Amino acid sequence: MPPVKELHVNGAARPVDADPARMLLSVLRDDLGLTGAKYGCGEAHCGACTVLLDGRAVRSCTTRVESAAGKKVSTIEGLAVGEKLHAIQEAYIAVGAMQCGYCIPGMIMSALALLTKNPEPTRDEII
Amino acid sequence: MNAPTLDELAIDPERYELLDALFNAEATRRDFFRIAGAGVIVALFLETEVVAQPKGGPVPREIGAWIHIGEDNAITVYSGKVEIGQNIRTSLAQVVAEELHSPVKSIRMVMADTAMVPFDAGTFGSRTTPAMMPQLRRAAAAAREVLLDLAAGKGKTERDKLTVADGKVAGPDGKPSFTFGQLTKGQKVMKVIPATVATTPANKWTVVGTSVPKVDGRAFVTGTHQYGSDVRRKGMLFGKVLRAPAFGAKLTSVDVKAAEAKPGLTVVRTGDFVGVVGPTEYEAMKGLALVKAEWANPPKQVGAKELFKHLKETGRAGKGGFGGGGVAQGSIEMGIKAADKTVKETYTLAYIAHVPLEPRVAVAEWEGDKVTVWTGTQRPFGVRGDVANALGVTQDKVRVIVPDMGSGYGGKHNVDAAIEAARLAKATGKPVRVAFTREEEFTWAYFRPAAVIEVNAGAKKDGTLTAWEFANYNAGGSGLRMPYAVANVKTNTYSSQTPLRQGAYRALASTGNNFARESVMDELAHAIGMDPLEFRFKNLKDARLKAVLEAAAKQFGWGKKPDAGRGFGLACGTEKGSFVATCAEIAFDKAKKDVRVIRAVTAFECGAILNPDHLKNQVEGCVMMGLGGALFEQIDFADGKILNPDFANYPLPRFRDTPILETVLLDRKDLDSAGAGETPIIGIAPAVGNAIFAATGVRLRSMPMIPNGLEVK
Numbered sequence: 001m002p003p004v005k006e007l008h009v010n011g012a013a014r015p016v017d018a019d020p021a022r023m024l025l026s027v028l029r030d031d032l033g034l035t036g037a038k039y040g041c042g043e044a045h046c047g048a049c050t051v052l053l054d055g056r057a058v059r060s061c062t063t064r065v066e067s068a069a070g071k072k073v074s075t076i077e078g079l080a081v082g083e084k085l086h087a088i089q090e091a092y093i094a095v096g097a098m099q100c101g102y103c104i105p106g107m108i109m110s111a112l113a114l115l116t117k118n119p120e121p122t123r124d125e126i127i
Numbered sequence: 128m129n130a131p132t133l134d135e136l137a138i139d140p141e142r143y144e145l146l147d148a149l150f151n152a153e154a155t156r157r158d159f160f161r162i163a164g165a166g167v168i169v170a171l172f173l174e175t176e177v178v179a180q181p182k183g184g185p186v187p188r189e190i191g192a193w194i195h196i197g198e199d200n201a202i203t204v205y206s207g208k209v210e211i212g213q214n215i216r217t218s219l220a221q222v223v224a225e226e227l228h229s230p231v232k233s234i235r236m237v238m239a240d241t242a243m244v245p246f247d248a249g250t251f252g253s254r255t256t257p258a259m260m261p262q263l264r265r266a267a268a269a270a271r272e273v274l275l276d277l278a279a280g281k282g283k284t285e286r287d288k289l290t291v292a293d294g295k296v297a298g299p300d301g302k303p304s305f306t307f308g309q310l311t312k313g314q315k316v317m318k319v320i321p322a323t324v325a326t327t328p329a330n331k332w333t334v335v336g337t338s339v340p341k342v343d344g345r346a347f348v349t350g351t352h353q354y355g356s357d358v359r360r361k362g363m364l365f366g367k368v369l370r371a372p373a374f375g376a377k378l379t380s381v382d383v384k385a386a387e388a389k390p391g392l393t394v395v396r397t398g399d400f401v402g403v404v405g406p407t408e409y410e411a412m413k414g415l416a417l418v419k420a421e422w423a424n425p426p427k428q429v430g431a432k433e434l435f436k437h438l439k440e441t442g443r444a445g446k447g448g449f450g451g452g453g454v455a456q457g458s459i460e461m462g463i464k465a466a467d468k469t470v471k472e473t474y475t476l477a478y479i480a481h482v483p484l485e486p487r488v489a490v491a492e493w494e495g496d497k498v499t500v501w502t503g504t505q506r507p508f509g510v511r512g513d514v515a516n517a518l519g520v521t522q523d524k525v526r527v528i529v530p531d532m533g534s535g536y537g538g539k540h541n542v543d544a545a546i547e548a549a550r551l552a553k554a555t556g557k558p559v560r561v562a563f564t565r566e567e568e569f570t571w572a573y574f575r576p577a578a579v580i581e582v583n584a585g586a587k588k589d590g591t592l593t594a595w596e597f598a599n600y601n602a603g604g605s606g607l608r609m610p611y612a613v614a615n616v617k618t619n620t621y622s623s624q625t626p627l628r629q630g631a632y633r634a635l636a637s638t639g640n641n642f643a644r645e646s647v648m649d650e651l652a653h654a655i656g657m658d659p660l661e662f663r664f665k666n667l668k669d670a671r672l673k674a675v676l677e678a679a680a681k682q683f684g685w686g687k688k689p690d691a692g693r694g695f696g697l698a699c700g701t702e703k704g705s706f707v708a709t710c711a712e713i714a715f716d717k718a719k720k721d722v723r724v725i726r727a728v729t730a731f732e733c734g735a736i737l738n739p740d741h742l743k744n745q746v747e748g749c750v751m752m753g754l755g756g757a758l759f760e761q762i763d764f765a766d767g768k769i770l771n772p773d774f775a776n777y778p779l780p781r782f783r784d785t786p787i788l789e790t791v792l793l794d795r796k797d798l799d800s801a802g803a804g805e806t807p808i809i810g811i812a813p814a815v816g817n818a819i820f821a822a823t824g825v826r827l828r829s830m831p832m833i834p835n836g837l838e839v840k
């Protein structure tokens with residue numbers, strides 16, 4: 001299979017040269033230097049690697065990079081506009097909802113996907 | 128790497144604090160200025176007497192921390208502590224800001240870089256707050272005095288007319304006024320101070336004791352915070368290491384030809400260590416899959432099924448308990464005779480994993496005969512020694528830099544990835560990164576010790592405790608000490624042969640010991656027909672423990688009747704100078720065989736509070752982490768294999784498991800601050816167990832309590 005040559009990440013076309021079977025998480029982190037999404041389990045369980053594909057939250061640790069080709073990839077690095085943080089980021093800071101912070105980018109991207117679809121979720125919908 | 132032998136597996140879980148030798152390099156004044164540049168340096172000498180130091184000569188060996196104030200006004204703190212999510216970058220900066228009357232944001236923390244900071248044994252045992260914090264307070268207070276001296280000289284002003292505020296030293300009416308940088312410009316002042324300098328008392332604090340937001344908050348939410356796993360070096364390659372199929376399995380033959388034939392891959396083999404290095408992790412992983420290894424059958428090994436019998440059979444009496452706490456007083460026999468009701472039961476505790484969300488990771492880079500390793504560990508200087516030993520170099524050739532970690536929980540004392548990365552980097556001549564997969568982290572780290580705990584206790588109808596015999600096999604003596612008054616008491620620990628590699632875990636053995644003790648207290652209370660809270664108060668002498676119990680019970684509303692299908696339970700405990708009490712409410716669904724923890728109220732007291740918001744974080748984090756071990760976490764293993772090394776088979780608390788969490792913090796400004804990262808974990812398991820008993824009449828004596836739900840006939 002031919003390598004993936006380009007990804008659309010955070011509004012820009014980024015050249016890559018990646019084996020299509022590699023996982024999106026590794027290409028984002030290792031080839032594009034976007035280390036905000038994290039590896040926690042590699043089995044789609046923890047959510048630390050969550051990014052958006054065409055607005056939908058996906059676990060990038062189990063998403064083959066070929067399936068991201070031609071789609072819009074959004075990562076935590078693209079969320080703030082210049083110095084201005086997104087409301088979700090502001091909210092996390094305001095209530096200090098982090099300890100080591102390692103999973104926070106994944107949590108924020110999951111929250112973003114949920115709130116975009118459903119701006120007023122119930123507790124049950126959140127958990 | 129070869130699988131560890133049984134002997135190597137037996138890391139004594141509670142002796143880890145003694146592992147390290149003292150700092151082995153003689154720092155000189157020149158070294159300090161080379162690292163920090165011109166300015167004022169205050170180094171805190173850990174001995175109480177200051178020895179006159181020859182100018183420019185070596186500084187004392189026992190430096191705990193040092194602070195530099197540069198020409199650019201920057202205040203830089205050098206400390207060997209690591210940031211694991213306990214947010215000491217913020218709390219320690221608060222302490223320095225307080226004494227130097229400067230904004231928190233003007234303070235930079237340089238942490239855990241063995242080439243830059245004084246020796247530190249490691250970040251564990253709740254020691255940062257009681258040990259490092261007072262040192263930094265004193266160093267900062269001394270730095271303030273030096274700045275006053277400099278300003279008095281420079282402004283030709285009387286020293287006692289000057290005040291320090293907002294990063295400046297100024298006279299009355301703001302004249303003269305100097306920034307710190309103006310005072311330290313061109314200076315090479317070094318002051319070595321004893322550990323006894325006076326500091327601001329807690330009741331005068333204005334910065335410490337307030338909820339200063341986390342200094343890295345913005346970096347966390349923008350994804351820019353750099354963890355060990357984010358370190359990227361120019362030309363960096365990725366390494367994967369061949370793992371044994373079971374502990375103790377010996378490599379008999381290995382064929383690496385197919386992997387070597389792949390372009391771009393390097394195979395490294397020394398003895399039983401086989402690693403594959405490639406341009407991406409994917410290629411290294413595929414290369415490793417091509418390595419054909421044959422392993423001799425590992426020896427027969429104890430598994431989870433035989434575990435508790437094995438721990439009991441192999442137990443040898445500790446010398447008074449290797450974690451301390453072993454005592455014998457009065458006569459158990461007499462105490463049991465004097466009791467109206469007795470409880471003689473065995474409690475057990477499974478092995479569990481720490482599960483830091485960031486698995487072990489390291490990047491190593493050689494320059495000539497020197498290697499730098501970036502890795503996440505709670506023992507930077509210890510890992511420096513480990514790497515030096517493994518690579519056959521002296522420690523001065525190894526620099527360990529610890530970027531902030533995606534948590535540790537006592538589970539990152541050793542880091543095999545650091546040694547592996549250093550080996551692979553040496554062989555390839557390039558920087559190499561080794562990152563454990565979750566399965567490797569589950570298998571090749573170490574576990575919280577499993578335990579068998581035997582209790583034999585009695586009480587009179589009026590609530591008087593008469594006998595308390597308590598023995599812990601394998602896990603250790605933390606939390607062994609009996610906080611309740613009882614005339615006849617005997618506590619002991621036994622060390623057993625451990626089938627799995629085991630080591631420190633948040634709060635050590637006190638989680639298990641507290642679970643057994645507080646459950647048996649509940650058993651006794653029910654046996655004599657006394658309210659569990661009243662029974663505890665009757666036997667408690669410690670005013671601080673009573674105070675948290677009172678606070679938790681009040682907030683919870685102890686005494687009211689639970690709704691049908693619900694149950695209330697409580698527990699308390701003390702460890703490492705701090706005090707916790709937890710009340711829990713559970714709901715039992717008989718048809719679904721399901722127990723939910725609905726609400727958990729925790730009262731906590733650890734002396735003077737440094738940062739209430741962060742303290743609340745620690746308490747809540749402990750309760751959530753403790754719920755996992757209380758309800759369902761356990762390592763399943765047989766014949767040297769971990770059978771559930773992934774999140775699909777090792778359940779952890781999720782959002783849906785989160786109860787309503789309420790935290791009551793008791794601030795004791797009159798007392799020294801103790802650490803808070805561990806003790807709040809010890810109350811939740813017994814509180815939940817006691818609540819389950821209240822709701823169902825079933826007493827659960829094993830942690831985890833309900834790995835498969837709860838069936839009640």
Ligand code: FES
Nearest residue numbers: 040041045047061
């Ligand atoms: S890393 Fe855990 S879900 Fe992807």
